Amino acid sequence: MIPTYQECMKPFLLALNEAYPAEVKIRDIINHIANQFNLSDEERATLFSSGNQRVIDNRVGWARTYLNKAGLIESPRRAHFVITARGQAALQQGQDINTCYLKQFDEFVAFINKTNKNTNDDKQNNIETGKVSEESDITPDEELRAAYSKINNALTEELLDRTRNVSPAFFEQLLIDLLIAMGYGGTEEGAAHALGKSGDNGVDGVINQDPLGVDQIYIQAKRYAETNKVGAGEIRDFFGALNLKNAQKGLFITTSDFTASAKDTAHQLSSRIVLVNGKELARLMLRYNIGSRDEQVLHLKKIDEEFFEN
Structure with missing residues (x-):
C-alpha cells in the first residue's frame, strides 16, 4: 500500500541521516521510501486521476515541504536535500514524525497559519486552537481532488x-x-436524424461520425427509470436492426442500466455495439457541459524546478 505523506516523513529523515553530510536527490529519496514500503511496480507508477503526477511522488513531496518548513531538512540546491541538526535531534528522540510532532516548531505553525489564512478563515481558527487540519493522512492535493470527485x-x-424526467x-x-459536443457530425444541421422518434425497424436515430456523413x-435510446434495466432481448433486437x-x-x-445478460449478449453478438448506461451518460454530460456549466476554474500548480535551476 502506498504510504501517506505523514508515513513518509520519518523514512525521509532516515534516508538523509544515513547519507549525512552528503546531499540526497529527491528522486533517490522517493525510490528509497518506495523500497522501504515494498511498493510494487504498479503502486510506484500509480497516477492521480488527472494523469499528471504519481501518487508516491506527491506524498513524498508534501512530506518534504512540511519537514522543510519545520526546519528538519534544508535544500542547499535544486532537488537536493540534507538533514539539519534539528532533524537529527528529532530522530534521536525516537518519536513518530508527523504533523502533530511538527506543531512544536514555530516556523511550521507560522507556515500553516499563513497558508490557511489565505484560503479559509475558518481553518485559521482551528489552527489557533490546535486543531490543525493537516493532521489528516491525505495531502492537500488529495483533499482537493476528493472534494472535486464528491x-x-x-x-x-x-x-x-x-x-429521466424530461x-x-x-x-x-x-x-x-x-454527441455533437463529443465531435460527431461536425455541426448540428443534418448531423443527427430521427432521434427520439418512434423508431425505424428498431433504430431510434442515426448520427454522422464525420461532417460528410460517410x-x-x-442509435437506440431508452429513457428508463433507474430500476427498469435493459435486457438481453432488447440488445438482440437492436443487433437485428443493425444487420437489416x-x-x-x-x-x-439508456438512463438506467443493462442487465448482466444484456452486457454478455452485446459482447457475444458483436463488438460493433457500444453500451452507455445512465451513470456513463451523466458523466459524459458533465464532461461536455450538457446540462451543466463551469462555475469556477481552479488551477492546481506546482513549482517549476527548471526555472530555479540556475
Missing part, C-alpha cells in the same frame, strides 16, 4: 435524475447536443 458525483446523480423531444435534443452510427441496415456501428444509450 461534487461531481453529486452532480452526475442530479443530472441523471433530471434527464420530455421525449428534450431528451432527443439533449443527446444530439451531447460513416454513420445507429448493414450498419457497422451501433450505440445503445
